[in-house]
Amino acid sequence: MKDELFADLLASTREMIEIENGERTPNPEHMHSYNVVDVKAIREAAGKTRDELAKIIGTSTETIKSWETKRRNPTGPTQKLLRLIQTNPSGMIAILEEDNKVASRQA
Structure with missing residues (x-):
């Protein structure tokens, strides 16, 4: 390994340890955050069991x-669907349950 590459790797490792120990704040442009939906809270707000919610959203x-x-x-369309349920649990669940009933009758 070239000395320059090793020095960069060692410096990065030291920086990581300082951040982990709270001795240093990471640069904002290097920070990533993800807005993850709280599926359990959504399900509980809708008053559904895991089995029921799975059937309703098709998973x-x-x-x-x-x-x-x-x-x-959850990603993509499923995450968007869960966010819609989060905004209006009872209303969205009612719509989805009705859609499932219609689909069952057509099958």
Whole structure:
């Protein structure tokens, strides 16, 4: 390994340790944050079990569990759907349940 590359790597490691120890603040342009939906809070506000919510939004109970335990995060259209449910739990759940009933009758 070239000395210059090693020196950069060592400096980065020291910076990381200082940030972890609260001795240094990271540069804002290097910080990333993610706005993750709280699936458990959404589900509880809707008054649904994991099984019920999974059926309503068309996913598995295991996926709901993964989102609630933060092993995985909903993305794309599912995240948008959950945000809609979050804004109006009872109204959105009623719409989705009615849509599922219509789809079942058509099948």
